[in-house]
Amino acid sequence: MTVHETTTATAGPKKARQDARGTKVRRRRVRAAWLFLTPMLVVLALVAGWPLLRTIWFSFTDASLSQMGSANFIGVENYLVYDEGWYGLLADPLWWQSVWNTLFFTVISVGLETVLGVIVALVLNAKFRGRMVVRAAMLIPWAIPTIVSAKMWAWMLNDQFGILNHMLMGLGIISAPLAWTADADLSMWAVIIVDVWKATPFVALLVLAALQMLPSDCYEAARVDGISPVRVFFKVTLPLIAPALMVAVIFRALDALRVFDVIYVLTSNASSTMTMSIYARQQLVEFQDVGYGSAASTLLFLIIALFTIVYLYLGRRQLGGEQ
Amino acid sequence: MTLTHLKRAVLKLGFWLMVITLVVYATFPFYYAVVTSLKPSSEMFKVGYWIDSVDWSNYVAVLSQKAFVQSIANSVIVALSVVAIALLLGLTAAYALGRVRFKGRTRVMMLVLGVSMFPQVAVLSGLFEVIRVLDLYNSPGGLILSYTIFTLPFTVWVLTTFMRQLPDELEEAAIMDGASPWVTLTKVFMPLLWPAMATTGLLAFIAAWNEFLFALTFTLTDSERTVPVAIALISGGSQYELPWGPIMAASVIVTVPLVILVLIFQRRIVSGLTAGAVKG
Numbered sequence: 183m184t185v186h187e188t189t190t191a192t193a194g195p196k197k198a199r200q201d202a203r204g205t206k207v208r209r210r211r212v213r214a215a216w217l218f219l220t221p222m223l224v225v226l227a228l229v230a231g232w233p234l235l236r237t238i239w240f241s242f243t244d245a246s247l248s249q250m251g252s253a254n255f256i257g258v259e260n261y262l263v264y265d266e267g268w269y270g271l272l273a274d275p276l277w278w279q280s281v282w283n284t285l286f287f288t289v290i291s292v293g294l295e296t297v298l299g300v301i302v303a304l305v306l307n308a309k310f311r312g313r314m315v316v317r318a319a320m321l322i323p324w325a326i327p328t329i330v331s332a333k334m335w336a337w338m339l340n341d342q343f344g345i346l347n348h349m350l351m352g353l354g355i356i357s358a359p360l361a362w363t364a365d366a367d368l369s370m371w372a373v374i375i376v377d378v379w380k381a382t383p384f385v386a387l388l389v390l391a392a393l394q395m396l397p398s399d400c401y402e403a404a405r406v407d408g409i410s411p412v413r414v415f416f417k418v419t420l421p422l423i424a425p426a427l428m429v430a431v432i433f434r435a436l437d438a439l440r441v442f443d444v445i446y447v448l449t450s451n452a453s454s455t456m457t458m459s460i461y462a463r464q465q466l467v468e469f470q471d472v473g474y475g476s477a478a479s480t481l482l483f484l485i486i487a488l489f490t491i492v493y494l495y496l497g498r499r500q501l502g503g504e505q
Numbered sequence: 506m507t508l509t510h511l512k513r514a515v516l517k518l519g520f521w522l523m524v525i526t527l528v529v530y531a532t533f534p535f536y537y538a539v540v541t542s543l544k545p546s547s548e549m550f551k552v553g554y555w556i557d558s559v560d561w562s563n564y565v566a567v568l569s570q571k572a573f574v575q576s577i578a579n580s581v582i583v584a585l586s587v588v589a590i591a592l593l594l595g596l597t598a599a600y601a602l603g604r605v606r607f608k609g610r611t612r613v614m615m616l617v618l619g620v621s622m623f624p625q626v627a628v629l630s631g632l633f634e635v636i637r638v639l640d641l642y643n644s645p646g647g648l649i650l651s652y653t654i655f656t657l658p659f660t661v662w663v664l665t666t667f668m669r670q671l672p673d674e675l676e677e678a679a680i681m682d683g684a685s686p687w688v689t690l691t692k693v694f695m696p697l698l699w700p701a702m703a704t705t706g707l708l709a710f711i712a713a714w715n716e717f718l719f720a721l722t723f724t725l726t727d728s729e730r731t732v733p734v735a736i737a738l739i740s741g742g743s744q745y746e747l748p749w750g751p752i753m754a755a756s757v758i759v760t761v762p763l764v765i766l767v768l769i770f771q772r773r774i775v776s777g778l779t780a781g782a783v784k785g
Contacts, residue, residue: 207680210686211605211686212605212607214601214605214685214686214687215600215601215602215605215607215686216601216607218597218598218600218601218686218690219597219598219601219602219613221594221597221598222594222595222597222598222617222657222661223613225590225594225653225657226616226617226620226653226654226657226658228635228650229628229632229635229650229651229653229654230620230623230628230654232631232635233628233629233630233631233632233634233635234623234627234628234631235631236630236631236634236635237627237628237629237630237631240630240631245630247633250630250633250634250637302527305520305523305524305527308520310520310524312524315528316524316527316528317771318768318771319527319528319531319532320527320531321767321768321771321774322531322532322535322764322767323531323534323535324767325711325760325763325764325766325767326535326760326763326764327714327715327717327732327733327759327760327763328715328717328733329715329717329733329734329736329737330733330736330756330759330760331534333736333737333752333753333756334534334535334537334538334753334756335534337537337538337541337749337752337753338534338537340749342550343549343550343552343749344552345537345552345554348552379530379531379534383531384778387775387778387779388778388779390775391775391779436622439624440624440625440626442625442626442717442718443717443718443733446717446721446737447737458626459624459625459626459718462626462629463626463629463718463722466629466630466633467722472630475629475630476630479624479626479627479628479629479630480627482624482626482627483623483624483627486622486623486624486627489622490618490619490622493622
């Protein structure tokens with residue numbers, strides 16, 4: 183309703199012209215709009231809506247990969263059941279470990295990507311010769327498929343022949359080669375290194391777009407007043423780019439919460455880097471336990487849905503009345 | 506005076522050091538993959554920063570594998586089909602969402618945005634069942650269908666943003682002439698939307714080309730795999746003897762076209778990404 187009202191308020195003279203043509207045209211347009219939307223809605227229902235409902239249903243059954251059709255309803259046993267001790271997803275320490283790993287990965291990598299992304303964007307926003315070349319270079323990590331970047335880094339992080347150990351030893355920072363992907367204490371950091379490299383350009387580009395839309399007059403004023411650039415950044419720039427930064431952070435956080443590819447390639451199913459997506463797929467495909475795996479998928483969905491709802495709520499006003 | 510000069514010089518030096526660091530950081534892994542891929546296997550385990558001599562044997566080894574060449578073909582087929590479907594459905598939906606005011610429009614936009622945030626794992630088992638029922642398991646069709654879950658919402662979203670920026674007068678003229686919405690879309694808007702469609706198509710292509718989880722789960726045999734899965738599954742005699750030369754050669758082969766595309770269309774890509782995120 184609010185959308186409609188704002189339309190009539192802003193349309194003004196156009197509205198009058200449309201009225202002259204009668205409501206027939208408008209009604210035909212609305213009918214056409216729904217007709218145009220139908221194919222998309224049908225496809226989305228087929229690949230997203232229905233599969234999601236089935237996944238939630240499977241999470242209450244004993245379905246296995248070979249017999250998905252003949253699954254029996256078993257209530258919440260996949261989640262939690264008492265049979266001389268607690269069993270089920272919520273009683274599995276490995277599940278909680280993967281929840282913790284996912285959150286740790288999300289907070290650290292998105293945090294680093296945000297800080298680095300803003301720095302990169304500030305550099306790219308400065309006027310200097312060769313700026314386009316630097317921007318092009320920053321797009322390369324973004325363009326490389328995640329699997330490929332994980333493989334490239336796996337080679338660079340190789341414990342015996344990796345160039346990173348070679349560099350660090352050459353600089354005298356470490357005395358013996360580190361087993362980046364095998365050592366349980368280091369492997370999560372290896373994953374974070376790769377993700378930060380791959381995703382920082384995305385944050386940087388979004389922040390750069392916001393920076394380029396800023397009015398230049400307040401910077402002129404600040405420069406005339408002799409305020410230090412650092413102060414200007416925190417008092418003027420940061421508040422102005424905060425909305426764009428927020429969007430970038432949320433997009434990245436949603437991506438990080440469902441992380442799969444990088445970890446699958448770098449450390450496979452190791453428990454020190456197991457995330458919720460890795461855990462769920464392992465149960466589903468490798469252990470063929472569709473019921474249990476679906477329970478894990480459902481919980482992951484709920485966590486991300488919570489995030490999404492918060493985001494939609496915050497961004498709600500932008501959706502309806504654009505322009 | 507000299508002190509301010511000095512200070513300015515130091516600042517300038519620091520700035521350029523930072524720029525160089527950024528460029529090296531962004532490009533070094535790819536550069537190093539190229540260097541590695543051009544080494545003969547005898548020199549594979551000597552760390553070196555430069556290309557001393559060019560040896561194509563890793564590329565020959567990878568491209569003589571029928572399964573790998575097949576996987577490139579599969580990736581191209583899947584990605585192009587996904588782009589075509591996403592653009593066709595996305596364009597009609599974007600017209601409805603961008604040009605027509607109707608009740609429930611905001612709700613549909615929310616729905617589309619919500620779907621774009623779905624974790625892929627959440628639909629894995631349900632989608633597996635759908636794909637099996639439709640008899641699309643282990644075939645490009647299954648991947649084409651499943652990839653619409655992330656390409657379609659994104660395409661709709663970005664095209665809607667572009668569609669809204671077109672002037673109202675065009676459409677009013679078309680309505681005055683009695684054009685139907687379909688004619689308005691295809692004859693009036695589509696010619697103006699080619700740049701936007703190229704942008705979204707390119708982004709959808711990259712997303713489909715890079716996808717891994719569905720490709721890994723919904724294919725079974727080497728002949729049906731896509732490139733990312735093929736690369737991830739290249740293995741040697743044991744876990745500790747991965748054939749790094751061929752892996753790097755394969756990585757370079759699938760990345761070079763993407764990097765070239767991105768560098769050519771970098772302006773478009775940046776505008777597409779920001780239209781999808783910032784303005785949305």
